[in-house]
Every structure is written in C-alpha cells, then in structure tokens.
C-alpha cells in the first residue's frame with residue numbers, strides 16, 4: 001500500500017514537472033526560432049533575441065482607420081519620403097485595411113500596389129475599400145505566414161508599416177521579399193521606436209534600430225538610412241548588401 005502511494009506521488013510529481021519546466025526555460029529550439037512562456041503582448045516565439053508580437057486581429061481594423069491617425073502618425077510624410085516613381089511596383093506587406101496602400105497607390109498611377117495580408121478578413125476589408133473608391137492600381141493578395149507570394153524580381157519597393165514585428169516567420173518572409181526585389185529595389189520598414197519610452201505602444205509592437213539592423217543583415221540587407229521624419233516611428237530604408 002505504502003509503495004503504491006509512493007508510486008502515485010512520484011508519477012504526479014513527474015507530470016507536474018513536465019508541465020512546469022517549459023515555462024521557465026527555452027522549450028524548443030528550431031533552426032531560427034526558440035520558444036518560451038509568452039509575455040503579455042508576445043507569442044513566446046523568439047527570433048534573434050526578439051519576442052515576436054501577437055498579430056493584430058481583423059477585429060482591430062477600426063484602429064487602423066482611426067480619424068486621428070493622420071495627425072498622430074503623419075503617414076503623408078512617410079509616403080513623401082519614399083521617393084516613388086509613377087511607374088513603381090510596390091508591395092505593401094501586412095497591408096491590413098489598405099490605409100497605407102491607398103496613399104501609395106496615388107503616387108504610382110502607372111505602377112501598382114500589391115497589398116498583401118495574411119488574414120482573409122483584412123483582404124476582404126481591403127477589397128471593400130477598393131470597391132468604394134475609384135482606385136484601380138491596388139491588387140489585394142492573400143499571403144501565408146511564411147510567404148507573401150511575390151514572384152522573383154517583380155517589385156521596386158517592399159514596405160511594411162507596423163507589420164514586420166508581427167511576422168511569425170520573419171526569416172522566411174524576408175528571404176522571399178529580398179528575392180522579389182528588382183535590381184536596385186528597396187525595403188522600407190516603419191516601426192514604432194523601441195528606444196523611446198514616450199511612444200505609448202505595447203512593448204512587443206515596438207522595435208529598436210539595433211535589432212532591426214541585425215535581422216535585416218541576416219537576409220542580406222544593409223541599412224541605407226533611417227529617416228527621422230515621423231513623430232513616433234522609425235522609417236528604415238534597406239537595400240541589398
């Protein structure tokens with residue numbers, strides 16, 4: 001009887017340990033990613049020392065369309081800084097409702113914007129936006145977590161506005177994005193400044209220049225400039241090294 005109880009206790013301790021252990025240390029290590037207990041706005045998945053943020057669900061689409069966004073973030077300044085040619089083909093990856101795609105589309109009347117998102121609901125909202133406007137040069141596209149589905153050497157510029165830190169497979173996504181660049185093509189990232197405590201955004205949704213630079217270097221990109229024109233966000237320009 002005593003032995004039976006001891007065995008029961010031993011087995012329950014073993015089960016408890018198996019459940020508790022992964023929360024304290026790195027659980028699984030894959031080629032690029034490791035996994036730990038998620039923080040409050042994180043996924044628990046780590047890439048090059050950064051915890052990947054949770055994806056902003058389509059239920060939050062209203063936030064992307066908030067009326068004071070234009071004054072808070074000044075996206076017009078960002079679009080002006082891109083220096084686009086009227087014939088450029090731009091991939092807006094993590095396009096959400098197409099708020100930014102629409103601003104860019106006006107600058108490339110003979111080109112086009114490929115507006116890619118991973119959530120079918122966001123792509124639907126984007127289609128509604130196009131239907132309700134007279135825009136003809138935005139092409140909505142459903143991507144996957146690992147691929148924006150862009151053909152090789154097909155784009156002049158890839159832009160990710162407040163989206164990169166949510167990619168659950170950043171290495172795979174960026175490798176494909178780099179392959180999709182035409183010769184001389186550029187990658188632009190707009191990210192809330194992680195170095196600035198006054199930027200009132202959830203921590204995992206902010207990034208630092210140091211971190212982004214090392215992640216881009218890993219896929220063969222070098223920093224061309226970080227334009228300081230936006231009130232809360234970095235505006236990084238990268239090209240192939």
Ligand SMILES: C[S@@+](CC[C@H](N)C(=O)[O-])C[C@H]1O[C@@H](n2cnc3c(N)ncnc32)[C@H](O)[C@@H]1O
Pocket residue numbers: 055056064093094095096097098099100116117118119122143144145146147148160161162163166167168169173
């Ligand atoms: C915070 S929203 C920003 C939307 C838009 N760029 C804007 O500024 O209005 C981030 C978007 O990235 C999308 N996203 C996350 N991971 C993605 C991936 N791997 N490929 C494409 N889109 C992704 C999400 O579905 C979401 O719509």
